[in-house]
Amino acid sequence: MALDPRLLRLRGGPAPTGDPALDAAIGESGGDFHDKVYTTRLDAVLGWSRKFSLFQYPFVTACCGMEYMAASANHYDTDRFGAALPRFSPRQSDMLMVVGTITHKQAPVLKRVYDQMCEPKWVVAVGACAVSGGFYQNYTSVPGCDKIIPVDVYVPGCPPRPETILDAIVKLQEKIQNQKHEFI
């Protein structure tokens, strides 16, 4: 995967950095400092590295799960986007995929899984049920998992096409690249 062009600032002479040691190093490099060194913002490089190493935790509860399996298996292959390996421990994952209907009995479990994930973390709600409760309006279904945890990307459909799920991953990568990152 090529470097994101936003990471690179190749044009223009070396600007004073304000750091005397770094300025001296740039002076000693003989003018081709920017051919040897990429300069960028920490945010951008963190975003760039994080967006291509998404480890997903599939919280699969209902029929959408079949579609999720089709999307993550090799025919559609989420690995092309750097979201390859489902981790079945929330500690090792940073993308929570809520796939399917969430019931009120299940809500504390979903909340706990989300709380156990380490920062930074993102949530994708896959399918009409996870987005809004879908066609369920009754005593037992949560009307959308964003009533319990924050959601970054909503994927419509009952169930969504695999392409829609891939599109959601690309959308999430855009969001990760452009958001503010803390160096935790």
Added chain:
Amino acid sequence: MSEQAEHHPSATLSRVLAVLGDKAVGFHDRLGDDTVAIRPEHLVEVARTLKDDPHLLFDFLMDQTAVDWIEEEPRFELVYHLFSSKYFHRLRLKFRVPESDPSCDSLTPLWGSADWMEREIWDLYGIRFRGHPHLQRILLYDEFEGHPLRKDYPKDAAQPLFEPRYWGSREHEDPRKARGGDLKTL
């Protein structure tokens, strides 16, 4: 009329009516489903007879459910579906229990499959089964109040375990604010 007069109950239904005698208070075989109505106080006795009779041998309680006939009295109808794995015949048993005392005897000692089905009926209809070893909710959580398949339960009256949150995406980007919650039970 003449068709009805010539209609004879099936061999299974005839045998059931013969062994039950006056414990069978009604019967029909509409659409080929042999059905017998009994009184709730005879349930265990009738069930044991049907299970042990050598020509019936209903050894499998396939299904057990309830119907809420709201505005009728007695209000709740219990429905049992029996099957014989030796003779491959089926029977439906029915009786009603009143709203003032919605309870009947448990069939768990006779058929193990009654265990979870009776818990489900208790969970969703609030009918108690005397003699059940552990009559607890099976599908809903213990904090749930009421029995949602009763027709007077409002269909969308949810009972969330904790208050719903409305998070904006801006909050999520600040990890310190995205943590925590007001979870009551886990």
